[in-house]
Amino acid sequence: EVQLLESGGSLVQPGESLRLSCAASKFAFSSYVMAWVRQAPGRGLEWVSTITETSGDRFYADSVKGRFTISRDDSRSTLYLQMNSLRAEDTAVYYCAKTFKLRGTARNFDHWGRGTPVTVSS
Amino acid sequence: DIQMTQSPSSVSASVGDTVTITCRAAQDIGSWLAWYQQKPGKAPNLLIYDVSTLQSGVPPRFSGSGSGTDFTLTISSLLPEDFATYYCQQSKSFPLTFGGGTMVDIK
Numbered sequence: 001e002v003q004l005l006e007s008g009g010s011l012v013q014p015g016e017s018l019r020l021s022c023a024a025s026k027f028a029f030s031s032y033v034m035a036w037v038r039q040a041p042g043r044g045l046e047w048v049s050t051i052t053e054t055s056g057d058r059f060y061a062d063s064v065k066g067r068f069t070i071s072r073d074d075s076r077s078t079l080y081l082q083m084n085s086l087r088a089e090d091t092a093v094y095y096c097a098k099t100f101k102l103r104g105t106a107r108n109f110d111h112w113g114r115g116t117p118v119t120v121s122s
Numbered sequence: 123d124i125q126m127t128q129s130p131s132s133v134s135a136s137v138g139d140t141v142t143i144t145c146r147a148a149q150d151i152g153s154w155l156a157w158y159q160q161k162p163g164k165a166p167n168l169l170i171y172d173v174s175t176l177q178s179g180v181p182p183r184f185s186g187s188g189s190g191t192d193f194t195l196t197i198s199s200l201l202p203e204d205f206a207t208y209y210c211q212q213s214k215s216f217p218l219t220f221g222g223g224t225m226v227d228i229k
Binding site for chain 2: 035037044045046047050059060061062095102105107108109110112113114115
């Protein structure tokens, strides 16, 4: 059974930085496109970022572009999200999600972690 | 960006009812449409992808249809465990976008 375990979420002040991690197991991590999706309190789902296999391509939502960086360490089967210049509107539960290939793309999420909460407040 | 609009935002139903949720894309997304179920305090769960393909383990009372810009998720013979929030998602292009969600609650 695929396992994704996020960590690193906490309470931070506006302007501060935070790095989230997602430890993956029970699947061939290096072969899959991975992503972060977030959910603000009481709100819907918002895709944040995607990274392809071997970190060849990275994609970001406009709301985080230039502030967040997605990366992966295939030797550790771990996905990261470096979040800088955090804002109150970044407050959310951040989910790590695994994708699967469909007609040559990988943009749907078949496994999700339990999420890690990030609160940005002074 | 491709905006996804779901309706209704909430629906009350009884066990055994059939519920239909609509998702509209702001532009043609072909068949690049998925549905997720989310229960309170839990991560989302993939139900359907490619408009109508059931994810492994998803019961056949869930079905999807549509193409282009208009899509539906139908839940037949509602069971107690189906009361949840449902989201559509387009996977045609980045940025990936979700609908606002439809909460199915008990009447």
